[in-house]
Amino acid sequence: MSVLAPNPSVSFAPAVAGPRVVVLGNEKGGSGKSTTAMHLVVALLRLGYKVGVVDLDARQGTLSRYVENRTAFVQSTGLPLPLPELRRVARSESPSREVAESEERTRFDGALAELAGLDFLVIDTPGSDSHLSRLGHQAADVLITPLNDSFIDLDLLARIDPEGRRILGPSVYSQMVWEQRQQRARAGGRPVDWIVMRNRLSHLDARNKQKVGGLLDQLAKRIGFRLAPGFGERVIFRELFPKGLTLLDLREAGTDLTLSHLAARQEVFSLLSALGLEADPGED
Known part of the structure; x- marks a missing residue:
C-alpha cells in the first residue's frame, strides 16, 4: 500500500509534455544528496509515476550504487519493490575543452532522450562545478539543494561577515545557479523552483541555529529559493543503503519500526509535503 498521496495545494505534477526534471545540486560533500534523491525517487514510484534516475556523478556514483543495491535486493528476495530506470553519464576524457x-x-x-517517456527524471549532479553539473542545473524544473545547518555549509550559498550577522554577497555556487537559470530562461524554459533543504545537525547550539535560520530567510528573498525541512543525523539512513531501501520500504521489507524509524520517516514526510506529496495519515 502506498504511504503517499498527492497534495493538491502544492503543484509537483509532471509537465504536460515530457518528464518533470528534479535536480539534486550541492558543491559540498556530506549533505545527503543521494539519500534525499533516493527517498524522492521511491516516493514518486509509490505514487504510480514512471521515474528515471540520471547520475551525472559517475565517478562517485553513490546514487547509481543505491539503485543497483535496490535492484539486487529485489532480485534476491523477490519483494515487488518499485524500481526506477537508471542512466549514468560519464565525464569526457578529451583534453580539448x-x-x-x-x-x-x-x-x-x-x-x-532515452527516458523521455517517463513522468519524472531525478538527476544527481557532481559535488563540484563542472560542465555536466551545469547541464544538469540548466535542465531543472525543481532544484533541491540539501544544506547542513552550519555556517560552513551556509558558505555554499553566500559570503557572510565574520560575526555571522550580515550577508556580503552570493557564493560561487549561487552565482552558478543564477547563470543556469538565466540560460534556461533565454531558451524559453519554465522558471526553476529552487528548494534549499535545511538538514539539522544535533551538535549545533540553539544560538547558532537561530543565526543560520535568520540568514537563510534573508537569502531566500535575495537569491530566490524556498526553504524545506531536511533530515537529522540518523544511523538508519546509512544502514538502508546496502540494500537499496528507503524508510518508505521498511514494512514491506519486514522491519519492525522503532521510535527512531518513525521519527526519521516523519522527517522524510515533512520534506515530501514541501514538494507537494503527502503521507497517508492512516499509514502510521
Missing part, C-alpha cells in the same frame, strides 16, 4: 563539452552534451541529451 570544446570536444569534451560537446561529448558531454551529447551523452546528457542522449540519456534524457
Whole structure:
C-alpha cells in the first residue's frame, strides 16, 4: 500500500509534455544528496509515476550504487519493490575543452532522450562545478539543494561577515545557479523552483541555529529559493543503503519500526509535503 498521496495545494505534477526534471545540486560533500534523491525517487514510484534516475556523478556514483543495491535486493528476495530506470553519464576524457563539452552534451541529451517517456527524471549532479553539473542545473524544473545547518555549509550559498550577522554577497555556487537559470530562461524554459533543504545537525547550539535560520530567510528573498525541512543525523539512513531501501520500504521489507524509524520517516514526510506529496495519515 502506498504511504503517499498527492497534495493538491502544492503543484509537483509532471509537465504536460515530457518528464518533470528534479535536480539534486550541492558543491559540498556530506549533505545527503543521494539519500534525499533516493527517498524522492521511491516516493514518486509509490505514487504510480514512471521515474528515471540520471547520475551525472559517475565517478562517485553513490546514487547509481543505491539503485543497483535496490535492484539486487529485489532480485534476491523477490519483494515487488518499485524500481526506477537508471542512466549514468560519464565525464569526457578529451583534453580539448570544446570536444569534451560537446561529448558531454551529447551523452546528457542522449540519456534524457532515452527516458523521455517517463513522468519524472531525478538527476544527481557532481559535488563540484563542472560542465555536466551545469547541464544538469540548466535542465531543472525543481532544484533541491540539501544544506547542513552550519555556517560552513551556509558558505555554499553566500559570503557572510565574520560575526555571522550580515550577508556580503552570493557564493560561487549561487552565482552558478543564477547563470543556469538565466540560460534556461533565454531558451524559453519554465522558471526553476529552487528548494534549499535545511538538514539539522544535533551538535549545533540553539544560538547558532537561530543565526543560520535568520540568514537563510534573508537569502531566500535575495537569491530566490524556498526553504524545506531536511533530515537529522540518523544511523538508519546509512544502514538502508546496502540494500537499496528507503524508510518508505521498511514494512514491506519486514522491519519492525522503532521510535527512531518513525521519527526519521516523519522527517522524510515533512520534506515530501514541501514538494507537494503527502503521507497517508492512516499509514502510521
